[in-house]
Amino acid sequence: MNKKTILxxxxxxxxxxxxxxxxxxxxxxELVDHGEWGEALSLICTQLFEYDIxxxxxVLENINxxxxxxxxxxxxxxxxxxxxxxxxxxxxxxxxxxxxxxxMEIPGEYMDRKAQGATANEVGSExxxxxxxxxxxxIILRRLYGLxxxxxxxxxxxx
Numbered sequence: 001m002n003k004k005t006i007l008x009x010x011x012x013x014x015x016x017x018x019x020x021x022x023x024x025x026x027x028x029x030e031l032v033d034h035g036e037w038g039e040a041l042s043l044i045c046t047q048l049f050e051y052d053i054x055x056x057x058x059v060l061e062n063i064n065x066x067x068x069x070x071x072x073x074x075x076x077x078x079x080x081x082x083x084x085x086x087x088x089x090x091x092x093x094x095x096x097x098x099x100x101x102x103x104m105e106i107p108g109e110y111m112d113r114k115a116q117g118a119t120a121n122e123v124g125s126e127x128x129x130x131x132x133x134x135x136x137x138x139i140i141l142r143r144l145y146g147l148x149x150x151x152x153x154x155x156x157x158x159x
Contacts, residue, residue, distance in 0.1 A: 001037055005069045009037055012062050016044060019053045038070050045077045052149060054083040081149045106144055120145045124155045 009032060017025045024047045031040035045063065048055060055063075063077045110123055118126075120141055127137040134156055141152040 001070060005066055006032065006037065008062055009041060009066050012059060012066065013040070013044060015059045015062075016048060016053075016055060019055070020044070020047050020051065037066075038072055041066055041070070041072065042076055045080060048081075049079050052081065054081040054149060056083045106140055110140060110144060114144055120147060120152075120155045124152075128156065 010029075013025055013028045013032070024043065028040040028043050031037070031043065041063065045067075047053075060077065060080055060082055063080070064074070067074065067076055110127070113123055113126065123144065124137060124141055127140060128134070132140070137156055138149065138152040141147050141155060142149065145152075147155070
């Protein structure tokens, strides 16, 4: 692999270093140092996907460029979430908010609304009208309807 692509891979790792646990990025750097470039990119993509961490579009473009240069299957990065307005909060704040809400109970009235056949759009609108912040509404919609981050964000953008 050429030096430019290796440097781009190192840039990707640096770009996500504040979003992933340090041991993941340290391991990816070690893999790069030992010429295991595909393994390094695969590790980063897997962890971003596993933790459901949004990345800037520019990082995803770089991942695509490096992966394509190595002739990797795009399935490695296809499921990654692109950063949107909802996720543009400081990443530490995002991690704290998501971790604080992992055990968050879905308010019973919205569980009832879903059971009555309410759509995600209807519930999303009700959540925003009830004063839930956009981030909390996204988390509730994701749990209630099994939506991805992008789908939940799209539901709330239609409101």
